[in-house]
Amino acid sequence: MRDVAKCEQSLQELNLMWRVIEASAKMNCPTEAKTILPTMAATRSGFSRLERELVSSLVEEKVRNVLAEIGTKAQYVIDIVVRNLFERTADVGFLATDRELCNFVAGITDSAEAARYRLREYRNKYTVYDEIILTDTDGNVLVQIDPATPLEHTADPLIQQTLESETYVETFRTTDLRPSKDRALIYSRRMHHPQTGAVIGVLCLCFHFEEEMAGIFYAHRDPEARANMLLLDGDNRVISSADALWIPPGTEVPVNATGQARLMMFCGREYLVRTFASEGYQGYPGPVGWQGQVMIPVEVAFSGIVSDVLSRLSPELAEGLLSHAHSFCPPLYDIMTAAKTIQRIVWNGQVMTAGQRGEMLKLKTILDQISETGNRSNELFAQSIHDLYQTVLSSSMRDAEFTTSLLVDLLDRNLYERSDDCRWWALTPELRAALAQPAIDEATTARLAEILAYINGLYTVYTRLFIYDRNGRIIASTGDDLDSVVGSSIDEATLAQVASLRNQQHYHVSAFGPSALYGGQDTYIYHAAVRALDNDDEVVGGIGIVFDSAPEFHNMLLAGLAGKEKMSAFYVNRSGRILSSTDGSRPVGSTLDIDLAMLQLANGECSSGVTSHDGQYAIVACSASNGYREFKVSDGYKEDVISVVFQCFGATNQGSQQSASSEFLLESGATSSEDLEYATFFSDNSLFAISAANVMEAVPFSSVLPTSMGNRTEQVGVLGLNHDDQHKEFVWVFDLGHLIRGTRSAVTSSSQVMIVRHGAHTIGLLVDELHAVPQFSPAQITHTPLAMQGDSMLVSQVIKANGGKLLIQAIEVERLFAYVIDGTIPLPPPAQEPDASTQAMPGERQLMAA
Incomplete structure (x- = not known):
């Protein structure tokens, strides 16, 4: 902490000089100096105390900034993982009831190739899986999609455990189902006979865990690689590491779940550490004991990219921020107060000796020394103030940028799942067969509504699922106001887009805006073409899924803020139109007042600055979405979203009365x-x-x-x-x-x-x-x-x-x-x-x- 050491040195020099000047005054002009000696003694005593307290508080502030920064990342590691795995629990529950797969496992159909084709179609939509396996009740492998590790039988106890469970089973360990991996994360669920309801086998979805963790670490680790991001189990052993050569999986590491400011020893080096367990997501707690952690060696914790943020601020803005130093950086405020104390002591001494002659000139000479020493110390104080000010602002801006980066990541990851869902549900055989009929009777309509209701019950992020025929007429739906929805038609432009989708991998998303299917509120509606069973080139209708954007986006913003005080967050489009907001005064549909350059960021880029927001000095940061996996990257869909956060420090214009x-x-x-x-x-x-x-x-x-x-x-x-x-x-x-x-x-x-x-x-x-x-x-x-x-x-x-x-x-x-x-x-x-x-x-x- 070079700036802290410099400040400590200036305080020590000032303290020593006070002692010298006080001694000189006592020896050379004790009578004349009697009025100022008590003040000098009190000042010297005060600076001795300040030297200790200020250096201590500066160190604490530095450590607090680092712990806050790595703590944010540690919390996001586990939160992202848990949110992702929550989607897997819904997937396995839905796919285990797929009628074609159940017919195959029950022996009603016998085409393993047809079952394998259907599983691969699922894998093509949900690319987070690297293997899907179907077994019978004895562990015999009926079909799988990974040709690299052919299997005939499994003796893993998860099969029996799944057969006995009425819900999904989550397994993370070594298993013969994935012989090429040290450990595998598998979600399994039992399957039932479509006619009798008897338990007939097990579906295993194998999550591509290594690829997912590598993506998280790549996106969110600090660019200088000074810290290591880790995923830990309940025994504080590393499950996954951003740098396996540094801290390999299986290693037991020290943890700091309470956030105490203390150094922790690991392999002969001292670290600052932050550890977070998951608070769960929509009732799903995540794998038992899993934790996110970030560790940074203390020798590099306080060094990093040198920021020139202060040079980019106007003097008025910088002065205004400094006027709120007591709230956003107490140690900085202490330094500023100390500098003012020196100035006042010198000023008072000069006032006392004003107009004095004779022996009082000796005291004036001493005061001139005080003034000279004070000026020299003030320069050191000014540099210390500048350095700490720079550190606090840079740290706050980096944290705000990281928060916006996480926010767009959460959004893209969530909407990726929506694009998968609509395409997969469009392959449901009963939907395809029904929509291919020239006319649909009431019994078929009721059955279609029942299928949609079952799906919607598993996937609660939707307010409505609906299907429509080749003319765009909605024939079945979930949600409210069914009388006004069923029988109505989708707009011609959307129908034309759906009808022109080239294959089963493509989908269409409506522009974010108000929809009668969402009670007149703004949202996205995902569409996929439903094709005839015997002809993939014939579009016989479509399926639409209405994303419950209001609570889902708002919850993403709150999760990203993670309780940070005086911070508000927004999702906006390239025009600044608000998609979601934590600020009640700026509702969805209004326009956010923000620098146009920030709305033009390249995908995956982030930016931050200092501005005035609602009459407050504030840090503003934003990040432009960059997609997730193939979503918005290579699937042809383009819909940029920008996340924005404001962190306020205090009312503007408070620094305008201060003159340098x-x-x-x-x-x-x-x-x-x-x-x-x-x-x-x-x-x-x-x-x-x-x-x-x-x-x-x-x-x-x-x-x-x-x-x-x-x-x-x-x-x-x-x-x-x-x-x-x-x-x-x-x-x-x-x-x-x-x-x-x-x-x-x-x-x-x-x-x-x-x-x-x-x-x-x-x-x-x-x-x-x-x-x-x-x-x-x-x-x-x-x-x-x-x-x-x-x-x-x-x-x-x-x-x-x-x-x-x-x-x-x-x-x-x-x-x-x-x-x-x-x-x-x-x-x-x-x-x-x-x-x-x-x-x-x-x-x-x-x-x-x-």
């Missing part, structure tokens, strides 16, 4: 005894000055106590001041911005309260930020053009700094106190927008308002 001191650097020149010292500070993005002789010190705004006693809107609270005699004095705090323009100032982390004294009266002034305590010659000070208007101005003079290139508005103390104490100066009206011809010099608007 570096933009108002004062050029130093020769000084004389006649020079006047001023305390300078920022208010409303302009530089102001007040006589240093009237300023006691500055304190953070957090020290102000709110009160309801004041009856003036410019009063923001009271402040307690401690005196040497332990007496505590309470003074009113006034909002200088309100006094100048008539509206309240926004309080930020940089806000300070200046203690100003005039005669017997003392007040506090809320300002945006401290600047410096410079000296100016009388020649640099001039009256404002409007000063002759009398006592209606708080600013009566302007200081021409940097050769006249920088104007500093000088507040007249007498007039300030006349107003806040006696109310004799009327409050000026809010400033009016100047026209273009009057916008000449910095701060003129504030000057005119004053």
Whole structure:
């Protein structure tokens, strides 16, 4: 953690310098320094504590970022696997009741080639399987589709276990059903006689597990391969590894299911580890004990791609994000606060010695050393802030990009199954025979409706399944409003598309939009041609399946977000039209306001940036879909979907009141005894000055106590001041911005309260930020053009700094106190927008308002 080490070094140097300066003050000017020594001691003590706490919190933040990033990926590994296997449980239940296969196993038909052809047609649709086997009740293999491993008999106990089970059986281990593999993942279900209902055999669907895991790892592992993605069993042994040479299958590894920030030893190396078990999907828990895990060696965990995200942000956007550092990165906020503390201590010391002569000059020399050391340390702090800021933003943007990548992956994987379903169900012999008839009687219609209802009961992601004849008339359907659906017709364009499908591998999907078959809501409807039993070239009708897009897409978005706070997610098309949303204010069908370049991403690409979203500073990320297996890749179907997430950090414009001191650097020149010292500070993005002789010190705004006693809107609270005699004095705090323009100032982390004294009266002034305590010659000070208007101005003079290139508005103390104490100066009206011809010099608007 090089940036943390640099920050630690700067803190140590600052701490040491404080000790040296404090010792010098005690030795060289103990009397003059007595008022500042307690502050110096408190500051030194505070920095000693800050050095320990800040470095610790920085390390914790770094570790937290890494654990969050690898944790997201670990959770997605197991979630993707479980969602995929859930589909397999439905497949085996449906295929085990296939009438043609049941007839063959029961001996009603005897063509093994016909059964093998049907199984291969199924495999052609559902390419996630590498073997399908039918056995009788004794384990004799009746037919299989993989010619590389011919089988005659199996002694695997899963056959008997399946025969005794009323549901599917999930098996993952070594088996003689797949002799070429160390382990196989098999879903089996018993088959029944189509006439008597007797148990007659077993169907085994063999999932292509290795290919599937390789695809997951390829799509979601970090591109630099610094971490390893793993799938573990219940004994914490590796089932599958993204890098088998690094961590091979069968290896037992340490796990971190609780997410604790601790190092874990494995094979002589220390790792950061995150482990997640599945929470299940639609009632399916997944294989017992399976877990997703990501492990990253600690020596590379905090290095990676160097991001230049900050250089791509506008200064206003960067400053605005920094104003919310306390919420999105507490350690960053601590560093910023520490830098402000240094500036305030130096500023206070310079104010204390303003106008002093003789021995007090020794103290002034010491304060100059403090100032020089503070400036040098501030540069180191600024770099530390920049580095950590970069790290936090880059980490958040990578996490958002990965989330969008997962979201489109979930969508494509799910819709892949829908394309498989419609094509396979179109091969149902009873549908093909019925639609080929010249006329369909009521008994046949009832039987078709019964078949559809059975399928729909197994596949709950559909709200409706329907079949239609060659003229497009719907003759059977599931779902609601059957009276209005059955007998109606599909549109001519869809019918023409279905009729033109070349073979059983092709399908048609309606464009995402409202449909009467889905209650007028937006969805996809998948169609496949139903062909005559004796002639594959003759289309006799079609089948349509209505995807339940509203809950299914919404659940995908929620699963992808995985409970991330302040993050919203969307599916949109290339035009930005919303297909699904977790933001209730942006419903389906509306258009998402997003950078057009993000809508033009190439397939499989992702992008992220920082933007303003709903009045909030936010990270925006998106990914363009890239298909899954052959779906949207080589099957002729093209329908790009883009996933978008926004992660908000806080309200915009909060940083607009903060002015960077570096933009108002004062050029130093020769000084004389006649020079006047001023305390300078920022208010409303302009530089102001007040006589240093009237300023006691500055304190953070957090020290102000709110009160309801004041009856003036410019009063923001009271402040307690401690005196040497332990007496505590309470003074009113006034909002200088309100006094100048008539509206309240926004309080930020940089806000300070200046203690100003005039005669017997003392007040506090809320300002945006401290600047410096410079000296100016009388020649640099001039009256404002409007000063002759009398006592209606708080600013009566302007200081021409940097050769006249920088104007500093000088507040007249007498007039300030006349107003806040006696109310004799009327409050000026809010400033009016100047026209273009009057916008000449910095701060003129504030000057005119004053």
